[in-house]
Amino acid sequence: MTDWPTDSADPLGLDAAQMRELGYWVVDRVIEHFETIAAQPAIRTGTPAELRAALGGPVPRSGGDALEAMRTLVDVALAHMQHGDHPRNFARVPSPSSYAGVLGDWLATGFNAIDASWTGGSGPATVELVALDWVRELLGLPEGTEGVTTSGGSLANLTALAAARAAEGPGVCYLSDQTHASIPRGLTALGFVADQVRVLPADGDMRLPVAALAAAVADDRAAGRRPGFVVANAGTTNTGAVDPLVELAALARREGLWLHVDGAYGASAALCEAGRRVLSGLELADSVVLDPHKWLFQPYDLACLLVARPGVLKGAFHMVPDYLADITAANDGEVDFRDRSLELTRRPRGLKLWLSFRVYGVDRLASAVARGIALAEHAQRLIERDEDWQVVTPAQLGIVTFARHGADRREHHAMLAGIDEGGYAHITTTSVGGYAALRLCTINPRTTECDIASTLERLGIRVEA
Ligand SMILES: Cc1ncc(COP(=O)(O)O)c(C=O)c1O
Incomplete structure (x- = not known):
C-alpha cells in the first residue's frame, strides 16, 4: 500500500x-x-x-x-422478464448462466475495468487473450488465430464480415435461408447491396446445399460479379442444423471465398464428443463466432469472434486519434483490443469466461454441454411415443422441433396457453420448411428429465411408455 x-x-x-x-x-x-x-x-x-x-x-x-x-x-x-436460466425455459436460445460467470462480471464491474488498450488494461487484456485462446484451442482452430469479444452474436458476426470485406474487398456473400436474421441485417448495415447477398434455400435437412452454392458462385462469375464470402451455420437457431462445413470449406478454398461460420448458438458443442462429431470442419473456417452467453453458462453479454487470418482484425479496425497517441506509442506490439472491433471503450468481458474455465474446468463444462444435447434426444424419444405427434426435425445440438399431426401455427400456439399460464415453462412455435411446429431448446444442464416430460404433457403429449 x-x-x-x-x-x-x-x-x-x-x-x-x-x-x-x-x-x-x-x-x-x-x-x-x-x-x-x-x-x-x-x-x-x-x-x-x-x-x-x-x-x-x-x-x-x-x-x-x-x-x-x-x-x-x-x-x-x-x-418481469424471461429467465434465460430457468430450467423450463426452452424458448429461442436460453442463457443458463452460472455462479462463476456472475462473479467474473461482478469483479469487472466493481473495479470498473476497461479493456481498450494494452497500456490502460494490460491485465484484463491478457485475461481476454488467454480466454479467447482457450476457446480457439477447444474449437481446433489454428494457432495464431486472433479474437475479440463483443456483446453478442449479432455484433460478432457483423464484426467478422466487416473485417473479411476490409481484407478481401467487395464481393457477393452467400448464406442459406436458415441463417440468423441478424446476418442479412448486418450485411445491409455494412453496405452490401441486393445483388451482393445471395440467400439460398436450405435443403430438406435445413442445411446449405453445396451444389446450389457452387452453381450460384458460377452464375455470379459468369455475370461479372465477384464471389467473396460464405456464411455457414454451426447450429441454426431454428433447428440446430449444421451446414456441411468440410465440403463448404473445400469449395471456399477452391473458389477463394472467405468462410465465416456462425456458431453463436452451436459452436460450444465442440467441447464435448457428441458435438465435435457434428461440427467437424469448424476448424477450417476463416472466422467463427461462439456465444458463451448462450451455451457456455455465462450471463449476458458475451460473444467470441475468432479470425484465423492474423492481422485482419487490426487491418479493419485500427485507429489512433491524437489523444490516444501516447498510449499507443507506449505499446510494444501488444494487443490493443480497441483495434479489433468497432468498440473503443469496452468492458472486460473476458474476465467471466476466464474465471469459469478456471473454476469449473473444461471437463465439467463439456459434460454440462453434453447434457443439453442428451436432453433434446430424450424429448424426441418421449414425443415419438404419442402417435398423434411427429418429430419435424430430430434432436440436433440441443434443439428438437415437433408438431401435432395436422395442426397449424394458430393451433400450436393455442396449445402453449396451459404452459405459459403462470409461467410454468416457456416455449415457442416456429415454422420449419413451411410446416408449423413447436420447438424446444434444452441447453440448461439444470433441466431435469421430469421438467421435459411435464412440459410435454402440458402440451397434450402422452409421454408414458
Ligand atoms: C445462430 C445465431 N446467430 C446469431 C444470433 C444473434 O446473437 P445475439 O442475440 O447474441 O446478438 C443468434 C441468437 O439467437 C443465433 O442463434
Whole structure:
C-alpha cells in the first residue's frame, strides 16, 4: 500500500459500510434467484401501465433509500422478464448462466475495468487473450488465430464480415435461408447491396446445399460479379442444423471465398464428443463466432469472434486519434483490443469466461454441454411415443422441433396457453420448411428429465411408455 492520502467520504453519499451491507443484500438476492428459479415463472411480462406506475415518476431531485430502490428493482423490474436460466425455459436460445460467470462480471464491474488498450488494461487484456485462446484451442482452430469479444452474436458476426470485406474487398456473400436474421441485417448495415447477398434455400435437412452454392458462385462469375464470402451455420437457431462445413470449406478454398461460420448458438458443442462429431470442419473456417452467453453458462453479454487470418482484425479496425497517441506509442506490439472491433471503450468481458474455465474446468463444462444435447434426444424419444405427434426435425445440438399431426401455427400456439399460464415453462412455435411446429431448446444442464416430460404433457403429449 502507498501512503498516498485517501478520503473515503463519497461525494455522492454512499459510504463503504453501506456498500458492504447493500452488496451482501445483492449477493443474497442473486443466490436466492438461483436457488428458487425452478419454482418461479419462466417468463412474466408486465403492462406498460403497471411497470411505469412502480418504476416511473419525476426525476428524483434528492436521493432516497437505497435498499427500497433495490427492492423495487428486484421485485418489479427483474421479476418481469424471461429467465434465460430457468430450467423450463426452452424458448429461442436460453442463457443458463452460472455462479462463476456472475462473479467474473461482478469483479469487472466493481473495479470498473476497461479493456481498450494494452497500456490502460494490460491485465484484463491478457485475461481476454488467454480466454479467447482457450476457446480457439477447444474449437481446433489454428494457432495464431486472433479474437475479440463483443456483446453478442449479432455484433460478432457483423464484426467478422466487416473485417473479411476490409481484407478481401467487395464481393457477393452467400448464406442459406436458415441463417440468423441478424446476418442479412448486418450485411445491409455494412453496405452490401441486393445483388451482393445471395440467400439460398436450405435443403430438406435445413442445411446449405453445396451444389446450389457452387452453381450460384458460377452464375455470379459468369455475370461479372465477384464471389467473396460464405456464411455457414454451426447450429441454426431454428433447428440446430449444421451446414456441411468440410465440403463448404473445400469449395471456399477452391473458389477463394472467405468462410465465416456462425456458431453463436452451436459452436460450444465442440467441447464435448457428441458435438465435435457434428461440427467437424469448424476448424477450417476463416472466422467463427461462439456465444458463451448462450451455451457456455455465462450471463449476458458475451460473444467470441475468432479470425484465423492474423492481422485482419487490426487491418479493419485500427485507429489512433491524437489523444490516444501516447498510449499507443507506449505499446510494444501488444494487443490493443480497441483495434479489433468497432468498440473503443469496452468492458472486460473476458474476465467471466476466464474465471469459469478456471473454476469449473473444461471437463465439467463439456459434460454440462453434453447434457443439453442428451436432453433434446430424450424429448424426441418421449414425443415419438404419442402417435398423434411427429418429430419435424430430430434432436440436433440441443434443439428438437415437433408438431401435432395436422395442426397449424394458430393451433400450436393455442396449445402453449396451459404452459405459459403462470409461467410454468416457456416455449415457442416456429415454422420449419413451411410446416408449423413447436420447438424446444434444452441447453440448461439444470433441466431435469421430469421438467421435459411435464412440459410435454402440458402440451397434450402422452409421454408414458
Ligand atoms: C445462430 C445465431 N446467430 C446469431 C444470433 C444473434 O446473437 P445475439 O442475440 O447474441 O446478438 C443468434 C441468437 O439467437 C443465433 O442463434
